Amino acid sequence: MKSKTVKIDALARVEGEGGLTVKIAGGNVTDVKFTLYEPPRFFEAFLRGRLYAEAPDITARICGICPVAYQMSSVHAMEHAFGVTVDGPLRALRRLLYCGEWIESHALHVYLLHAPDFLGYEDALRMAKDHGPVVRQALTLKKIGNDIVTLIGGREIHPINVRVGGFYRLPTKQELQGLVERLKWAVDASLQMVTFTAQLPFPDFERDYEFVSLRHEKEYPFNEGRIVSNKGLNITVPEYEQFFTEEHVAHSTALHSVIRDRGPYLVGPLARFNLNFDLLTPTAQEAARAAGVVRGVRNPFKSIIVRSVETLYACEEALRIIKAYEPPERPFVDIEPRVGVGYGATEAPRGMLYHRYTLNDAGLIQDAKIVPPTSQNQKTIEQDLREFVPPRIALSPKKLTWQCEQAVRNYDPCISCSTHFLRLQFDR
Secondary structure, eight states, X not given: OOOXXXXXXSOSSBBSOEEEXXXXXXXXXXXXXXXXXXOOOOHHHHTTTSXXXXXXXXXXXXXXXXXXXXXXXXXXXXXXXXXXXXXXXXXXXXXXXXXXXXXHHHHIIIIIIIHHHXXXXXXXXXXXXXXXXXXXXXXXXXXXXXXXXXXXHSSSSSOSSEETXXXXXXXXXXXXXXXXXXXXXXXXXXXXXXXXXXXXXXXXXXXOOOBEEEEOSSSOOSSOOEEEETTSOEEOGGGHHHHEEEEOOTTOSSOEEEETTTBOOBOSHHHHHHHHGGGSOHHHHXXXXXXXXXXXXXXXXXXXXXXXXXXXXXXXXXXXXXXXXXXXXXXXXOOOOOSEEEEEEEEETTEEEEEEEEEOTTOBEEEEEEEOHHXXXXXXXXXXXXXXXXXXXXXXXXHHHHHHHHHHHTTOXXXXXXXXXXXXXXXX
């Protein structure tokens, strides 16, 4: 068989600027490069010298789709450094804010970015011509998530109401009650979302991943927990860098993450689901089983079902929090800066997000380290393609390219925000 190269200069329907090259010779995949060529943004560098209180607003600008994740990881790290614990209604409001982000992000990915792959459409606009009600439901669901973020966070993109120790302003019970009927609709819509995704055609593909996520003893993980895996890892967040390391690769402006002495791993919905299935609501568990996904699912293409199950969970969790909410006396707890190192990890829609800050006695940031989910998944994405492509080499160039893109979009890679069209090059 002649050698050939699948080269995708710009991946469509992902957040940011990335490409893909797969080289094939003699029926084997000889090289895979998931190339992130968006210019480095140097957030870790320009956090240095900034006051700890600025970190939530600065890190939120890293992503327009998942700013809450960056804010939550940063505030948890700062509070860890200063020996502060935020609990009660303030902690619950943080979970509610995270619910909003999961709902809007998952609805965007499932319906508008990934479903077109399974149904054979170039994009959601073309899909809408034949599936108008589905797309309208997606937009309504996403709007509900955005409105939760707006109410708790102050605005829907890059929220401004989050601070170390809590919030600047608290929502009233009446304001939260205004979301209840819409969230009840969202629960029903999410159930339909699970049914819709379960009926999509899935390639026959599984791998023996090491799944990594947070694990909390009492709740499906958003903000807190230990870092665990299905292969024996069970550590505290401050131990992260003892077990994980980053490697520079020439073809990417993002670092590749690996578990020391073990290699690539997978973070995100599939990892959370497999490691925390028992902590989903009974309704979400039942919906997952009916959709044919249970703990142990290893087909990355079925992550679209898992995202739908997580959306259902987030809607139910939001309703639970609103029902139990009693405003605290103050919107935040007091912070007293001190010398220290703080660690934080939360579960962004795309997977675990790690922050570490070194601070001086004035609360100024001396050093910062941020490890996003996509950089943790890069190496696993490349490994997927090494195994996914060989049985499909005989496909036409167009179909093989399409399926390679779809395999990357399983991870909803968040490079930033991009919906531009593909430029393809095929070398035989």
